[in-house]
Amino acid sequence: MRSRIGPEPFKIKAVEPMRLPDRSVREEALVRANYNLFGLRSEEVYVDLLTDSGTGAMSAAQWAALMMGDEAYAGARSFYALKDAVKEILGFDYVIPAHQGRGAENVLFGTLCKKGDVIPFNMPFDTTMAHILNVGAKPVDCVVDEAFDLVSDYPFKGNVDIGKLETVINQYGKENIPLIMVTVTNNSGGGQPVSLQNIRDVSQVARKYGIPFFLDAARMAENAYFIKMREPSCANMSLKEIIRAMADAADGLAVSCKKDPLVNIGGMITCRNEEMYHVLLPRTILYEGFATYGGLAGRDLQALAQGLFEMTDEEYMSHRVAQVRHLGELLDEAGVPFVKPAGGHAIFVDAASFLPRIPQRLFPADVLAAEVYIEGAVRGIGLGALAFATADPETGSEVLPKLELFRLAIPRRAYTNSHMEYVAEVVNDVYKRRESVDYGLELAYEPPVKGIRHFLGKLRPKKL
Structure with missing residues (x-):
């Protein structure tokens, strides 16, 4: 039975013509x-x-934010607007902008990974896997078996199988695992969500072995919405509260901001401690730009700061x-x-x-x-x-x-x-x-x- 879908919660202010080719x-x-x-x-x-990715429509508030962009090479006001938004929405003290998600992946995996390393995932997506393979490391799927039952109504097919994760750590050795990453939602497996409890369980395993835990969080708001709808203990939490709870379980995020953060270009890495921040900065400067712009114009940083609020x-x-x-x-x-x-x-x-x-x-x-x-x-x-x-x-x-x-x-x-x-x-x-x-x-x-x-x-x- 088809469910009811209400009207779009926005009105159209500008139109882009579409034509059907013969x-x-x-x-x-x-x-x-x-x-x-x-x-x-x-x-x-x-x-x-x-x-x-990058194909959505920005809001009137985001278009207005573009005009507030500070194009200073270093220390732009727009960077600090983004830094404040990241702190309020995600709780991280450190943010590194990048031109898009794969720029963030290049900095993260290019810095932390080496040949022979193994990175446990639920399931990595295409450019994530490519960055890992091209530094000589190997991604390993640890997704639950339900991910491969395409017709089941299992609510969290993006979950990590904790038993599989521990097996991978014990098989390869924690010294060969520079980080654990969970993609929310799990794009390779059909856009399926990961439960908040599962994220917390992975975090506990990561802490047990002393391995950094990152979320690939491009679609964190969509994942949070599914948590609210499907995880009974989270039914009374707001979307903003769930997003923050997901982020609180991780040591850092790698984000393509062209998805849930609602901009046409941009990415970022967030982390909790100054040591990790300074480890990641040199490659950022080599491949993206200075620490306070990371390949983005000030206007893009300003629109992204606004988009982080709108995604909630x-x-x-x-x-x-x-x-x-x-x-x-x-x-x-x-x-x-x-x-x-x-x-x-x-x-x-x-x-x-x-x-x-x-x-x-x-x-x-x-x-x-x-x-x-x-x-x-x-x-x-x-x-x-x-x-x-x-x-x-x-x-x-x-x-x-x-x-x-x-x-x-x-x-x-x-x-x-x-x-x-x-x-x-x-x-x-x-x-x-x-x-x-x-x-x-x-x-x-x-x-x-x-x-x-x-x-x-x-x-x-x-x-x-």
Whole structure:
């Protein structure tokens, strides 16, 4: 049964025209892009659900904040506005700005990790994994088994299995584990949340072994909303209180601020102690910028400070999650398989079940992405073997991921519920004709850097 979704808790002040390109234009564009939807031009897309990163709409208050930006190279007022917001919302004394999340990842993993190290996760996302692999370290999944049951209604499929975590620590030795990281929500596993109790349990294990504990907190507000809705002990807490409780359990955060903090560009690392702060600063200056701007203009720092407060608005977040759920319910009515419950920022279609005739080595998630684009100029992203396959360290043979997903990520405050209905219609139409999809995709080119082939790879069709 479809749940009620209320109207958007905002009104539209400026509009950006959208035009649906002809099918012939879409077909030519897909070929020119080598069947990789990252290669499309934005004007060739009607509804763009490639990512929710940096694609949302800023508020009137954030646009006003831009005009308050202090562009001083060092010690800008805008940095201290961000520092104050981080202290109030997240409780950390130290903040290092970065140009975006992967800049923060570069500073964190490039500083703390070395060849042979192991980093336990629930599940890392693509650039996180790439940064770890490219310093010669290894991420290890410790997510609960329920994460791989795509149809169960288990409320916290992003949780860390504490037994798995302790096994990894004992197997590799705490001296080879520079940090433990938990991604909230768990993007690789379908945007699934992590409970507050689980975050606290991981924190306790980290303290037991003396290992720093970081949250990958790009979607911390969405995760907090799910905690409020699904964790009985937190039902009477405010969103702001839950976010703070999550942060209080960690030694630091790495954040892509292009997600929940509601800006189009920006990232940050937060930490509790001065020692960690000064350990991370040299690489920040080498790769991002000075300590008080980290690759961002003062106006971006000012908008980010405002966005940290706005992400705690419960009316906004309620609609945000409901809009994603609305798309899921429309797909569910047509029988389209996807990860359930619906995630906080995206619907993750089960491409392996949607296109069962296509073997995983021929990238069914990316075939589905191509077919949905051809059908209605809707752009999503395949998150399966193309993005997450790895090489066995002993044999060198390819190890395919357990999940083969097609993600439809919804930008914040950018599309209406009518757009979601259009997207559902397009995906449902592809589902009706799924038996006619008679090809897979194979790599014609992949970049020489580990972990990023889905961004830059060139694909070509291969008949089944």
